[in-house]
Amino acid sequence: MSDNKLLITFKSDLYNYSLEQLRYISEEGVWSIGQMYDHLIVVAHEYLDNMETCATLIEEHPLGKTQFGEQLFRNRGFPPIKIRLPDELNSPPNNSDSMEDLIIRMDQLIQRLRRWESKVDSINPNNKVNHGGFGWLNAREWYDLVGMHFRHHLRQKDELERYIL
Template sequence: MSDIKLLITFKDDLYNYSIEQLRYIPVEGVWSIGQMYDHLIVVAHEYLDRMEECAALNEEQPFGKTQFGEQLFEDGGFPPIKIRLPDELNAPPNNSDSKEELISRMEQLIQRMTHWETKVDYIHPTKKSEHGGFGWLNAKEWYDLVGMHFRHHLRQKDELERYLA
């Protein structure tokens, strides 16, 4: 499944939830489905911002990825584990958006991804910006990271849906 089709599937799934289900926090320290969506959307835009930074760069960057970054891209995605960021980077996502707001935000993200889908391959691969954990990524890698991140959260989505059953 292409990354854009994956995002469309995520967006379409929003229609199946009530506002109570979107905001339901099953256990302290566990996000609601709405918070997971907020997180995915915010991070995707951060990755696309970095992709656009690469597109605007004039200088080339000789540095590469970290060992974890190399493994991530070699595997084509995140390992099947829960990843917890340090507390200072792990503020709880927004849990107040309506279903309509989340759908609109997903549509905007899909439009942005679609806009760049055919352009990203033409951005020179030596124009890079640094990711704190993965090292120096080029525009295509930042773009691909969006889909990898969404796929990584499929397990969390399934887990959160089981709480609703």
């Protein structure tokens, strides 16, 4: 499934949830479905902000990816494990958006991806922005990371749906 279709599927799945289901937290430390969507949208925009920064850079960066970053892109996805960020980077996502708010935010993200789809490969691949865990990524890598991150959360989505459906 293409990244575009994946995001459209995530968006259309929002229609399956009531507000109560979107905000339901099964236990402390586990996100609601709404929080997972908020996380995905916020992080995707951060990745696209970095992609856009690559488009404006004048100075090239010769540095490459970390070992984990190399493995991530070689496999075209995250390993099938839960990844916990350090506490200072791991504040709980927003749990107050309505289904309508999340649909609007998903639409905005999908539109932003579409605007850049035909332009991303024209950005100098040596213009890079550092990712704290993956190393120096170029615009194409930042763009691709959006879909890889959404695919990584498919298992979490399935797990959270089992709690509510």
